[in-house]
Amino acid sequence: MTTNPLGLPLIDDVAGYAPRHEVTDPDKADDLAKDMAARGWQGAPLVVHRDYVQALTGVHRLAAAEEAEIAVPGVDVEELLAACDIDLWERRDSDLADLDLDEVLETLLAELPADVQTAYGIDLR
Incomplete structure (x- = not known):
C-alpha cells in the first residue's frame, strides 16, 4: 500500500532510475526485499526527478524492490x-543560482514541512 498524503500523481514504476548513492547497508536492502516479496510495496513512494531519471530518496527501498521484482511507485520532485x-x-x-542542481534539490527538500518530509521518506543525511 502506497502512502501519498498530498495526493500527488504517482509514477507507476521508477525501477531503473539512478539512485543518488550506492546501497550502504546490504543487509537492510536484503531484509526489505524479503518483506516486499511477501507484502509488496509499503509506505511512501520514492521522490524522483523524472527529467533526470534519478531517485532522490529510498536507495535501499529501490534496490530491494528491484530484487523482489515489484513495481516501485514514485512522485516527481517538482510536483x-x-x-x-x-x-x-x-x-x-534566483537565490540558489550559484548552486548545482543536486545542491538546489537538497536545499529545497530540506525546506519542506517536517510532516511532508516524514510522509515521503525524505532523509538527506
Missing part, C-alpha cells in the same frame, strides 16, 4: 515542491 508552494526552477534561477 512535490509545487504542492508546498516551492517553485524549483524559479528558486534555482
